[in-house]
Amino acid sequence: MVKGIVVVGAGGHAKVCIESLRAMGELVDFCVGDENSPDSCVGVPVLVGDDNLARLRSEGYEKAFIAIGSNRLRERLAKLATDQGYRLVNAINPHAIISPSVTFGNGVAVMAGAVINAEAAIESLANINTGATIDHDCRIGRAVHIAPQCGLAGNVVVGDQAFLGIGARVIPEIKIGANVTVGAGGVVIQDIDSGKTVVGIPVRPIKC
Ligand SMILES: CC(C)(COP(=O)(O)OP(=O)(O)OC[C@H]1O[C@@H](n2cnc3c(N)ncnc32)[C@H](O)[C@@H]1OP(=O)(O)O)[C@@H](O)C(=O)NCCC(=O)NCCS
Incomplete structure (x- = not known):
């Protein structure tokens, strides 16, 4: 019998990823x-405990x-699974619009309605959430989360x-450092350490 995909996680984010897959x-x-997970997640049976992997x-x-x-946590569990x-x-929803020149790592999620433009690079374990737009030549690092409706200009x-919270906006050429959190609706006009x-x-x- 053909073996399907094992999804780690069983919450709301997992629901959306499973439906993309x-x-x-x-x-x-x-x-x-x-132990806090439901018995099933959009119809997929949930096994309790990482030892099931x-x-x-x-x-x-x-x-x-x-x-x-x-x-x-996504990074840590990815290491557990790959080890x-x-x-x-990758879980790339067919209703995302993605330039053929975009490059992807592994374990990436791209949700419905996202747009990723020419020669952007999306590294492993990144989440590009519902309706986010990533313009040309952007570099999205490893295990980044771009929340729904974010807008990143070019480069x-x-x-x-x-982590860029829901609806954040970033003007062109900006560099956002590792482990930065941009609050919901924030507008980034300068580099962030x-x-x-x-x-x-x-x-x-x-x-914080
Ligand atoms: C930025 C954020 C992470 C801060 O959370 P926090 O550490 O719990 O901070 P607090 O709620 O204690 O807020 C601290 C201060 O920042 C302000 N603040 C928090 N988030 C803000 C935001 N997005 N925009 C403007 N001000 C904000 C609060 O009003 C508070 O101000 P005060 O000190 O004058 O009262 C959070 O508010 C946020 O925006 N999260 C985004 C969540 C999201 O988009 N999730 C998407 C999931 S797909």
């Missing part, structure tokens, strides 16, 4: 969740997708594990 024609056989691998499952919203020999697939660079949390129009740092 199905829209691509893929089969999702199991989710791996924790090793068991499924020994049964011949080899494709995984890490459907976890937290950038840090066990899983291959991380923006986003460092690893940064790694690790900062910034909010507002234009964004200013806040102490």
